[in-house]
Amino acid sequence: MTVALWCILIAIFLPYLCTAVAKIGGGYRLRDNHDPRSFALTLDGFAKRAHAAQLNSFEITPAFAAAVIVAHLAGNAELVTINVLSVLFITSRLLYIICYLADWAILRSLVWFVGVGLIISFFFVSI
Template sequence: MTVAFWCVLFALFLPYLCTSVAKFGSGRFGLRENHDPRAFLDSLEGFARRAHAAQLNSFEVTPAFAAAVIIADVVGNAEQVTQDVLAVLFITSRLLYIICYLADWALLRSLVWALGMGVIAAFFVVSA
């Protein structure tokens, strides 16, 4: 299995890392809140709410990343090392994005998000 494919697996679990930070970082999550976790997450504020927002964004972007990796692999025009480097860059951008979101660095977060989207586009460019 390639590094790029392992990065897809890693990307699939990043939202759950954010969820854990949101739930347990709030200091309020317990068995009662687990009966309706979506309502609980919607009620959060501050740091925990930003973790929840990072979770939602991670769920949104992961399918595009997975598709880009799979398409690049199927097309086969890009060297595997190029695909692997791009995948690691994407994961790095996502980790930085989450850090920026949690730290409430809005402008930097947006720039890192744009970088990640650029990496997804780069998979298509190098595969053309």
């Protein structure tokens, strides 16, 4: 398994890190597990931003996974390049989550664009 493929696994689980932060920050109790989606609607502040970061992480992960797989299948990009782009993407996602939790909206948006740019990069290096 390549580093890039391991990064897909990491990207799959990053949203759940945000879930844990949202639940802990929102005062989640096990009894709330009967209807966790309604609980998410009650969140505000830090916990609400953690939930939003979770949703965004779920949204972007399929694009990242597809880009890594396409880069592997195309066979034109060097493996080290694919691995570096993948690690940079995971780093951008961690920074994105930090920016979201800290409520640094402009920086968060910039980091999001970096992540999307990295996804696009996989296709260009595969040409």
